[in-house]
Amino acid sequence: MIETTATFGNLELTPQLNSESIPAAKRRRPAPVFAITSGKGGVGKTNVTANLAAALALKNRRVMVIDADLGLANLDLLLGVRPSYTLADFFAGAAPLDEIIVANRQGILLLPGASGVQEMTSLSSDQKAALLTELDAITHPLDIALVDTGSGISDAVTYFTAAAQEIVVVVTPEPASMTDAYALIKVLASAHGQKRFWILANNVSGEAEARRLFDALSRTALCFLNAALDYLGWIPRDPRLARAVARSRMVVEDAGDAPSAQAFVAVAQRMMQTAAGGVAVKGNLQFFLRRMLAGERGGR
Numbered sequence: 001m002i003e004t005t006a007t008f009g010n011l012e013l014t015p016q017l018n019s020e021s022i023p024a025a026k027r028r029r030p031a032p033v034f035a036i037t038s039g040k041g042g043v044g045k046t047n048v049t050a051n052l053a054a055a056l057a058l059k060n061r062r063v064m065v066i067d068a069d070l071g072l073a074n075l076d077l078l079l080g081v082r083p084s085y086t087l088a089d090f091f092a093g094a095a096p097l098d099e100i101i102v103a104n105r106q107g108i109l110l111l112p113g114a115s116g117v118q119e120m121t122s123l124s125s126d127q128k129a130a131l132l133t134e135l136d137a138i139t140h141p142l143d144i145a146l147v148d149t150g151s152g153i154s155d156a157v158t159y160f161t162a163a164a165q166e167i168v169v170v171v172t173p174e175p176a177s178m179t180d181a182y183a184l185i186k187v188l189a190s191a192h193g194q195k196r197f198w199i200l201a202n203n204v205s206g207e208a209e210a211r212r213l214f215d216a217l218s219r220t221a222l223c224f225l226n227a228a229l230d231y232l233g234w235i236p237r238d239p240r241l242a243r244a245v246a247r248s249r250m251v252v253e254d255a256g257d258a259p260s261a262q263a264f265v266a267v268a269q270r271m272m273q274t275a276a277g278g279v280a281v282k283g284n285l286q287f288f289l290r291r292m293l294a295g296e297r298g299g300r
């Protein structure tokens with residue numbers, strides 16, 4: 001068996017390049033992928049991604065976040081890292097993958113997608129093979145991956161989202177956020193064959209408002225799209241989150257006692273339960289990456 005050790009900051013990973021030779025009992029459960037998406041921008045996707053990653057890291061889960069927002073890639077700011085490269089540099093042959101992926105102070109790995117994300121759909125088979133080989137080695141020891149997808153119904157967003165095992169749609173009480181979430185779910189259901197969605201209510205006054213948003217959306221989705229929505233939880237509107245953002249920090253890390261920080265911990269717990277209990281019908285991180293590269297749509 002070939003073994004290499006890659007070091008990301010203070011996190012040491014020893015990927016098993018040849019997973020076939022690991023006895024089944026010792027093989028790790030494959031890392032599930034949660035795409036964090038929304039119909040409308042500015043609803044809190046990047047904060048949700050970063051803070052959930054931080055909450056998972058606090059629980060000693062090995063997390064990778066993928067910045068797949070073509071418009072405003074700013075996950076790095078919240079995580080407190082300054083990547084030198086993006087996936088586009090890998091495709092240009094300018095950097096190997098383990099130099100593109102950076103670890104933040106908590107050991108959260110960030111794969112900066114940026115402009116490389118769009119290129120993923122049009123790679124040569126040699127480039128795909130090179131990317132998959134390197135990604136397999138790096139992602140093998142992970143517990144979970146979160147993808148900050150960007151918002152809306154453009155191909156770049158729906159392509160990434162449909163490839164993920166779990167889809168989390170972030171909504172807020174703003175009417176436009178709800179109508180745009182419905183439009184996104186409609187596209188994912190009708191053009192990409194997606195039938196299951198998690199709804200995370202952000203920026204709400206409390207659980208009652210979160211439930212109202214969820215009930216309204218799920219009734220309509222079930223009635224008109226035959227899509228089942230699941231309730232993932234809620235994050236309160238919290239000035240301490242906004243204050244943390246102003247200092248390029250995550251509230252989970254900065255103010256663990258803040259209401260939003262505690263809500264992120266609760267939602268992270270829910271995701272871990274889902275990941276542990278759920279059958280990975282749609283595959284894991286490796287399958288996700290393969291599916292993205294193959295440009296396959298839907299199918300669960």
Ligand SMILES: Nc1ncnc2c1ncn2[C@@H]1O[C@H](COP(=O)(O)OP(=O)(O)O)[C@@H](O)[C@H]1O
Nearest residue numbers: 041042043044045046047203236237238242245
């Ligand atoms: N729960 C919340 N409480 C208070 N402010 C929030 C909350 N969620 C998001 N925000 C504010 O909304 C802004 C946009 O969030 P961001 O995560 O960048 O959205 P997106 O990635 O969806 O565009 C943040 O800078 C923050 O000030």
Ligand SMILES: [Mg+2]
Nearest residue numbers: 045046069072
């Ligand atoms: Mg964002």
